[in-house]
Amino acid sequence: MSDDGWLLDAGCGSGLLLSFLADRLTKDGRYLGMDILPAGLASLKPRANRLNLNGSVSGVQTDLSKDLPLADASVSCVAAHFSVYTLPEEKDRRQVYQEFWRVLKPRGLLVTANPTHFYNAEKIIRKSLESLNGKVSHPQRWFKKYVVYPLTLHLGLKHIEGQLKSGRWHGYRPEELHDEVAQVGFVIERSETVYGGSGCLVVGRKP
Ligand SMILES: C[S@@+](CC[C@H](N)C(=O)[O-])C[C@H]1O[C@@H](n2cnc3c(N)ncnc32)[C@H](O)[C@@H]1O
Known part of the structure; x- marks a missing residue:
């Protein structure tokens, strides 16, 4: 950054996320992707190449529910977009947010978004189209409506909806994400619903 x-x-x-941040990753800024699955990580370098971000991007296979392989106070910003909710137990999610706290520098920013328990796959697609x-x-627009969005709906979003309904993944109640992040010590700068009510977003700063 x-x-x-x-x-x-x-x-x-x-x-x-890289595609959205490409013009904000300065020559000194660095992006580190972590994921439990190697398949996504394998796409990082090709994506970075397409965006001319070669030297700035790396990835490491990591289970977020374990201690992160990073030193204390070593990153400026943590983004966790639709990932922490895959841990159904509150104590496990809290441990993740504590790790984010540990690896962030003072004044570092956490941006996290997760699904709400109102998650509605079809509504997300409708809103995206609008x-x-x-x-x-x-x-x-035609290509997105008839090709991209139906694939996204049936291969991705419907799966998330099913996992949330079954309780294997966690759908947040209003204010719950805010409280989880605040309890770790973050000062909350923003807390709102997104994706037409299907997601909640919290921005917290480490003092
Ligand atoms: C819905 S995808 C979101 C991916 C990306 N953040 C985005 O917004 O495009 C959820 C991601 O979280 C990863 N994930 C789930 N549980 C994880 C865990 N315990 N440790 C690391 N990554 C995990 C999944 O492998 C998947 O890539």
């Missing part, structure tokens, strides 16, 4: 620090993407998948209005060309 801008202060020559490391950004940790915890549960990075294939590193989608958000394209006026922003992409007609053929691009």
Whole structure:
């Protein structure tokens, strides 16, 4: 990022976040992706190549529910987008947030988003489609509507919805993510629902 620090993407998948951050990763900024599955990690370097971020990007296979392989106060920002909720036990999620706290530098930022227990896969797709209005060309919208979104819905989002309903993954109640993060000591700078109520987002700062 801008202060020559490391950004940790915890549960990075294939590193989608990189595409959003590419223009903000300065030549000194560094991105470290962690995920339990090697498949997503294998996509990090090719994605970084496409974005001309070669030297700035690395990945390491890690189980977030264990101690992170990082020194205390070594990263500037932790992003955890739709990853911590895969731990159904509160004590395990708390241990993850404590680890994020440990590895963050003072004034470091945690940005975390997880599904709510109102998670609705079809509504997410509807909202995404609405958000394209006026922003992409007609053929691009058609391609997203009839190819990309149906695949996303049936191969990804419906699976998440099923896991949440079964209780194997955790859907958050309103305020619950805020409290989990605040209890570790973070000062909450932002707490809101996102994705049409299907997600909750919390931004916390380590004092
Ligand atoms: C829904 S995907 C989100 C990926 C990415 N953050 C994104 O927003 O595109 C959840 C990711 O969390 C990872 N994950 C789940 N449990 C994990 C754990 N215990 N340790 C590390 N990664 C985990 C999964 O392998 C998967 O890549």
